[in-house]
Amino acid sequence: MDYDIFVKYTEKLIHQMKQLVQQGEVVDVQEMFARFTLDTAGEFLFGTGDLNTLDLPSPKAGHAVLGQKGAAMGGTYGEFVTGFEEAQIKAARRSAVPPLAWTAKEFFRDTLAGTNKAIDNYLAPLVLRALENKKLGKQGEESFLDHLASSTDGPAAEYAACGARHAADARLKTASLLSFSCYMLARHPHVMNNLQEEVSSQIGASRHPSYEELRQLKYLRAVLNETLRLFPPVRSDFYCMGVNVAHASSKVPINSRVSRGETVIPTRQGPIYVPAGETQVIYSTISIHKRKDLWGEDADEFDPGRWLDHRAKETAADPFKFIPFNAGPRICIGQQFAYNEASYVMVRLIQTFKDFSVAQEGAAPAGCLPPEDWRSAKGRKGMEDVLLQSAMTLYAKGGMWLRMGLAEVAEKP
Numbered sequence: 001m002d003y004d005i006f007v008k009y010t011e012k013l014i015h016q017m018k019q020l021v022q023q024g025e026v027v028d029v030q031e032m033f034a035r036f037t038l039d040t041a042g043e044f045l046f047g048t049g050d051l052n053t054l055d056l057p058s059p060k061a062g063h064a065v066l067g068q069k070g071a072a073m074g075g076t077y078g079e080f081v082t083g084f085e086e087a088q089i090k091a092a093r094r095s096a097v098p099p100l101a102w103t104a105k106e107f108f109r110d111t112l113a114g115t116n117k118a119i120d121n122y123l124a125p126l127v128l129r130a131l132e133n134k135k136l137g138k139q140g141e142e143s144f145l146d147h148l149a150s151s152t153d154g155p156a157a158e159y160a161a162c163g164a165r166h167a168a169d170a171r172l173k174t175a176s177l178l179s180f181s182c183y184m185l186a187r188h189p190h191v192m193n194n195l196q197e198e199v200s201s202q203i204g205a206s207r208h209p210s211y212e213e214l215r216q217l218k219y220l221r222a223v224l225n226e227t228l229r230l231f232p233p234v235r236s237d238f239y240c241m242g243v244n245v246a247h248a249s250s251k252v253p254i255n256s257r258v259s260r261g262e263t264v265i266p267t268r269q270g271p272i273y274v275p276a277g278e279t280q281v282i283y284s285t286i287s288i289h290k291r292k293d294l295w296g297e298d299a300d301e302f303d304p305g306r307w308l309d310h311r312a313k314e315t316a317a318d319p320f321k322f323i324p325f326n327a328g329p330r331i332c333i334g335q336q337f338a339y340n341e342a343s344y345v346m347v348r349l350i351q352t353f354k355d356f357s358v359a360q361e362g363a364a365p366a367g368c369l370p371p372e373d374w375r376s377a378k379g380r381k382g383m384e385d386v387l388l389q390s391a392m393t394l395y396a397k398g399g400m401w402l403r404m405g406l407a408e409v410a411e412k413p
Contacts, residue, residue, distance in 0.1 A: 002044065002337070006344045007208060009040045012054050013345070014352050021404055026061035026359045029182050030400035033175040033345075034081075040341070046126045047143030059399065061363035066398055083118030089391040090115070172393045174338050176233030177224065178345055179400045183386065184227055184302050186356035186402055191304060194219055199350045205407075206351055214343045222307035224342055228324035229289045230302060230380065233393045255326070256282045268293075285323055286394075290380070294321055300379045355405040358385045360398075368398025 013036040020027050035053040042051040067082055090112055094102045130149040142150070185192040198219045203209045209217075234255060262276040274281060292299045295306070306312070315322055325332035332338075361369060370387050386396035 002340065003211065003344075005040055005044050006341060009036055009043075009054070010345050010348050012036075012039070014348055016054050016058070018352060018406065020058060021353065021406055025058075026363045026401050026403050028059050028061075028064070028363075028399040029402050030175065030179040030396055031059055033178040034172065036178075036345070037172070037175045037341075042126075045144040047130070047146060048126060061359065061401060064363075064365050064399065066365035066368065079118045080122035083115040083122075087112055087115040087119065172395075173233040173334075174341050176231070176393050176395060177227060177338065177342050179396065180231040180233075180394075181224060181227045181342070181346060182349070182356060182402060183358065183396070183400055184223070184230075186358045187385070188302055189356075191223060191302070192350075192354075192356060194304075195223060195346075196350055196354070199347055203347060203351070209344065209347050211340065214340065214347070217343065217347070218308065219304065220343055220346060221339070222304035224339065224346070225307045225322070226302055226304045229295075229322060230300075231388075231394055232285045232289060232324040234285045234324060234326070254282060254284050256280050288321070288323065294318075300383070350407075352407055353404045354407045355403075357403045359401045359403040360385055360396075363401035364398035368396075 013032060017027055017029075017032055032054075035056070038053050039049075039051050043049045126145060127149075130143070130145040133146050134149045138146075185195070198217055202216060203213060214220075257280075259274045259276060259279045259281065263274050265272040265274060265281070288294070290299050296311075307315070320327050325335040325338075368387050370384055374381050374384065376382060386400060387398065389395060389397045
């Protein structure tokens with residue numbers, strides 16, 4: 001079932017992007033991948049193929065208006081996206097201050113009330129259908145939402161709606177991985193060439209890959225892993241007592257864990273004692289992924305080769321060194337799904353398009369380019385052509401605008 005859904009919506013994605021390229025348009029891949037993953041989630045998780053967000057008009061380069069994250073969209077879908085992204089940003093800001101602070105500030109007015117309504121209005125038909133299936137005792141193949149509704153005895157609508165929201169949130173992680181993978185291919189043509197050679201030799205110019213074939217694409221997995229290392233699309237949820245991080249939630253992905261009992265965290269500098277009593281331990285995935293003592297002096301560089309030579313063994317020996325899906329007993333259960341989905345889409349993109357280049361300037365809405373003083377900064381900051389921000393997940397402000405050409409096979413009618 002997963003594979004059929006991947007094929008269905010990937011082909012729809014490719015068709016829409018191909019039309020834009022044939023018209024000479026610059027493509028906001030961040031928006032296209034977000035729509036693709038939402039439509040895919042609609043069928044895989046919600047049991048509906050009626051969302052059809054890929055059929056909606058695409059944002060136009062140079063004419064797009066800035067939304068909460070990317071380009072603003074109209075209609076019911078636009079209201080949902082705006083509400084969903086605004087909720088993420090506000091939730092991230094809430095998590096940057098002590099709980100009593102934001103609850104006191106919003107004692108008389110819930111700042112998420114309006115955004116929650118927009119989200120609920122979009123998801124309500126899906127939830128109601130799942131509850132109706134439960135009421136009728138419908139048999140047959142269950143969607144994620146059907147299973148969630150049938151497994152709850154309490155206020156099922158609330159549980160189902162919560163599950164739908166989390167599933168919709170999960171789509172952003174795959175969309176982020178796909179967006180930044182294409183961004184890196186645009187920045188590193190030699191990596192694109194290597195990837196094209198691997199896909200051409202092992203899959204062919206147009207044939208759809210199988211799951212087994214996807215697993216054999218070692219260089220593609222290396223590209224995805226290196227993208228996840230530099231641009232981890234992790235959920236940012238943190239609360240830091242006594243530290244002024246009120247604005248960090250919109251810029252730096254940070255995670256946290258809470259101790260249920262006293263414990264000791266082993267580190268290279270020695271053990272760290274963590275007392276019992278809901279002690280919060282904060283860590284930054286993106287910072288861990290760029291530590292030179294862990295990854296070498298070239299930690300800021302995009303190098304898929306580090307996943308194919310002796311360095312790969314060193315990484316495998318330390319499971320907490322590379323944590324885009326977190327690690328340990330609470331590692332993301334959707335990790336393999338994300339790899340499969342991203343791998344399939346990337347193969348079809350490589351088969352269809354070529355000559356990726358970043359076209360942020362002139363295409364993205366005003367105010368979405370990196371500031372001039374970034375150019376003289378050290379590390380990744382001085383390298384970027386997009387303005388990175390984070391609100392639960394990492395994204396490019398104003399969208400990820402790329403120019404691309406059609407591969408020779410794709411040019412044929």
